[in-house]
Amino acid sequence: MQQLVIIGGDAAGMSAASQVRRMQPELGITVFERGSYTSYAACGIPYYVAGLVEDKGRLIARTPETFRKKFRINTLMHHEVLAIYPDKQRILVRDLDTGRDLSEPYDQLLIATGAQAVTTGFDGEQCDNVHQVSTLVHAEAMARALAGETIRKVVIVGGGYIGIEMAEALHLRGLEVSMVHRGPQVMATMDPDMGSFISEALRQSGIKLHLETALEGFVQEKGKVTGVLTSQGVFPADMVILGLGVRPTSRLAREAGIALGPKDSIRVNELQQTEQENIWAAGDCAQSFHLVSRRPVHIALGTVANRQGRVAGINLGGGYATFPGVVGTSIVKFMDTECSRTGLSERELKRLGWHYVQAVIEDHTMPRYYPGSSVMHVKVLAEKGSGKLLGVQIVGGPGAAKRIDTAAIALHAGMDLDTFINVDLSYAPPFSGVWDPIVTAAKQAIKEV
Amino acid sequence: MQQLVIIGGDAAGMSAASQVRRMQPELGITVFERGSYTSYAACGIPYYVAGLVEDKGRLIARTPETFRKKFRINTLMHHEVLAIYPDKQRILVRDLDTGRDLSEPYDQLLIATGAQAVTTGFDGEQCDNVHQVSTLVHAEAMARALAGETIRKVVIVGGGYIGIEMAEALHLRGLEVSMVHRGPQVMATMDPDMGSFISEALRQSGIKLHLETALEGFVQEKGKVTGVLTSQGVFPADMVILGLGVRPTSRLAREAGIALGPKDSIRVNELQQTEQENIWAAGDCAQSFHLVSRRPVHIALGTVANRQGRVAGINLGGGYATFPGVVGTSIVKFMDTECSRTGLSERELKRLGWHYVQAVIEDHTMPRYYPGSSVMHVKVLAEKGSGKLLGVQIVGGPGAAKRIDTAAIALHAGMDLDTFINVDLSYAPPFSGVWDPIVTAAKQAIKEV
The missing domain is CATH 3.50.50.60 (FAD/NAD(P)-binding domain)
Known part of the structure; x- marks a missing residue:
């Protein structure tokens, strides 16, 4: 060559x-x-906009x-x-x-x-106070706007991972944040039963969350968007963030x-x-x-x-390598609430027509007696009959979400629940309970296989 | 039955x-x-003694x-x-x-x-200010002693995980802590190159660490041990903790x-x-x-x-189950330094006579631009020729050690490095760099296979 x-x-x-x-x-x-x-x-853009990265x-x-x-x-x-x-x-x-x-x-x-970034197709999107979050150029525009103008109300359109990271960033900057999301719960890559815990965390921090709300356009005044028009009415906005995937x-x-x-x-x-x-x-x-x-x-x-x-x-370069594929792992946090997922969700399994069992449990990131232990929700999905692990979703406090990686490796290896629950995971009170919550959920799912 | x-x-x-x-x-x-x-x-005993669990x-x-x-x-x-x-x-x-x-x-x-608990065999061990750390009875005795008497100097014999957890506990209580350890570095389940980072963390917090120091007996006065006799001299002690495995x-x-x-x-x-x-x-x-x-x-x-x-x-109970075995995972922390290991160490591989390759890297728990990112050392060992993963050791700041679980699952599944580095692990700046440090170490080890 x-x-x-x-x-x-x-x-x-x-x-x-x-x-x-x-x-x-x-x-x-x-x-x-x-x-x-x-x-x-x-x-890293949301953390730059938040001011965490100067x-x-x-x-x-x-x-x-x-x-x-x-x-x-x-x-x-x-x-x-x-x-x-x-x-x-x-x-x-x-x-x-x-x-x-x-x-x-x-x-x-x-x-x-x-x-x-996916665009809305609505007039007003081109205004300079409407921002996408996908390039450094966008990041600079947001930082400039937040530094120079008096922005108080921000409307975020889309409750996916960009929307949630930007909600954290703007909340940290002390702005009044509203979020408009089309689905029944934020984080559509997770099932609604798990997504509801994240919706709850957003609301508890004061984010005005509007679920099952469709974007219908923008209200403009003097070349700026001043409101976001939705199926639930108009939400006033000094700045609009788009996070539509x-x-x-x-x-x-x-x-x-x-x-x-x-x-x-x-x-x-x-x-x-x-x-x-x-x-x-x-x-x-x-x-x-x-x-x-x-x-x-x-x-x-x-x-x-x-x-x-x-x-x-x-x-x-003249060598040989193959990329085997993905298992669909992702992770995001909003303030002290972390969430992650890997494999297939229940919604995806239904679409495929696969037969599955599931367990959804509430447990703790660390033993309950250890300071800083917090609630952790885990959902485990496995194939009916074979017990093959199909997916895991986590929502919980600090230290909860990164554990998804154990499930990612198990999925990559094609493990079944019986194998997974016997893996020698690390345990000491500052890190986890003696049964990791994912394993506890897997043990419960086994009963349904 | x-x-x-x-x-x-x-x-x-x-x-x-x-x-x-x-x-x-x-x-x-x-x-x-x-x-x-x-x-x-x-x-949980060390955390009870530390006063973290009341x-x-x-x-x-x-x-x-x-x-x-x-x-x-x-x-x-x-x-x-x-x-x-x-x-x-x-x-x-x-x-x-x-x-x-x-x-x-x-x-x-x-x-x-x-x-x-392993005993020392030396006279003085029976004194009531010499403590083992394996039962609640021991925990109560330590808590009573720390509450009732004026204890200032504590000597911990043994730098394994109990010794290190107790060093943290007693350091948190404001005591003057010395540690006597026979080997060249603490945490003998890790290789000395990794153990040295933990030794360093102990010293930086003010623990008086005496390595390559053998216990030779106890100095007694009026039914109490007042000093620990070692190959490096006598260390005065108001309390002695034994952590000998x-x-x-x-x-x-x-x-x-x-x-x-x-x-x-x-x-x-x-x-x-x-x-x-x-x-x-x-x-x-x-x-x-x-x-x-x-x-x-x-x-x-x-x-x-x-x-x-x-x-x-x-x-x-009339069912059927098997326990497949272990991969040798363990985890411990001292203050902000976490460490964990799984699989076989270099020392164990040498004893087995296996041919192996290794990589030891310094990386970060999170992207360097993200606040709170800290240094993380990773050692990866793999079989020469096949590239089969054989062991991982981690020492690093908050969020470093629990990642050992990914390696534990990979070892359980018998993965080789090529498979491991392509697993779809979770990534977002608050959690990790885009290449997890374990994967970065594995990528480097591949070059030696």
Whole structure:
């Protein structure tokens, strides 16, 4: 190979680029990034807005300069790829600073274009006091607005993980926060019985939570949104935050005739190859394989993006690696309430038509006699008959949510409940009860198998 | 079966008894316990001594009355079993209150006699200001001594997990704490390179740590120990705490001709049966099978005791269950320094003669930009050639140690590093970096495989 071209300079693209560089010291590697930043922690944005991280530079893991100098990767910022021509093995790139278009050849091409925030489609969304939360540019805009103006009321549209992290951030800044959410409980990736504990935590902190409330538009005055119009009335707003999820940025791939998968994510095999020769994809723009449902899925998360980027990089660097897939793990916190999930939810199992058993328990993060022990709710789902673990959801106090990782590993390994409950987990009073709450829930679920 | 007799009323014995009762509502179940308490959290003792748990009653999960009334288990306290006669299916029991000896028949017998603290063999150990840390009686004696007398200097003999938890407890009470430890670093279940971080944490808090120092006796004055004599001189002491580990309480079994295993623990199969018909054993008195070394081991921990008791109970109740074994997980903290380990250490691997690779890294509990992120050291050991995970050790700040559970599950499942690093672990800035430090260490170890 002479020339590796990568479209997109964030997690997946730069993981792949650095991996290839380590394996191929002399290969030409060019990265085209339309924005101004490489490899930054988008997940850190709420904490920057909250004021917990003072310098946004700390969210940047590696700058373009680092990639250029240390890794000798030709990292071109403000360069937007406009089209891919697989037959010619070329791409069309626009230099956004000069407006000049270039036709660039590639031997291998990695698409790592990421995902983009879902928009509302309503007029008013373009106003500068309506914010998305997906790039550093958005983060800067929010920080500027919060520093310079007198913002008191904020309406967050969407009660998913971005909505919840932003609710915490703005609550910490002392603002009056309302949240508008379409579903019966926040955190739709969890089942409503578990989501209700998070809804409760939001309300207890003073967040005005409006469930089963649909966004219907924005009220504008003098070029600013002053209210959010919903199925439950108008909520006044000095600032609006949108947290409606993301969708894969796959237009380039689609227009080049590359096959797409779920939610229009780019279809890839375990090596991260698309169905088009010499074209690869990794990160939030690409699909993953769900190891529990055995189906392709689209999951946009930094952990997955980094892992896919690494696998693509190893293969592009002349090695061999496969990305086995995901089990659907995620984690979020609001103040002292943590929540996490992995595997399939009850709702997902119903959609698949699988027969399952479940247990939902209330337990404690630590023995009840230990100071700081707090309530922890656990839901365990397992296959009827076989007892195979299918999913776990946790909501609880400090120290509760990260335990989901034990279930993630168990799901990856295909464990059944009988095996899981006998694993030698760590125990000492400052860390856990003698039976970890997940194990207690699993023991109870066994009775239903 | 007419009559199930259980010797020992703590974790394993009472787990088994309650399990059997659930399955066999009418079976006669008698428990003989020589002490005054059932089912208490011995692991909570340091926190009671520290003053973090005010009422020692909170350490008792279930009282003898609860077992008698709620579970209809004939729970006889202050009854010491003196001998087992397998041929006659009888035991000899002494009622310690009356001094009367009884001969009791059994159809099935479960030995759950636990473990006892290792003694020093030196004169002075019997003085009432020298304390072991294994029963509630010891806890009461320490609490009484700390409340009533003017104790300023405490010497802890042994830098294992009991020694470290007691160092924290007594440091929290404002005492001047010295620790005498025979090995090159504290926490001998970890390798010295990792143990050194814990030694450092002890010293930084002002604990006077004397490593490579052997206990040689006690200096006595008027029936009290006033100093601890060691290979490095005499350390003055108003109170001495012994934390020299435990050994299985297996004398009864040995005298009855029941086969013993490692460290004189009672030999059992996966069902918790001894090699003697109708006699079972579970908990700290019994051996376990180590799933990584594939050898029998003795590990005295509440988690294992409860699991073994449950399995014995299911089998005694007419069901069927097996205890697969352990992977050697443990966890402890000293102030803000947490440490944990699972699998085999480098020292254990050398003893086995196995070929291994390793990585030792320094990383952070959370992204460095996130407030409260602290340093976390991880050591990963894997089999040379196959890359099979063999062991993990962690030392770090708050939130570091409990992550060992991911490695425990991976070891139980027999995962190799390549599989482990691709597992979908949870990530959000308040919980972890995008690559969990254990995964980062595993990625580095892969290069050596």
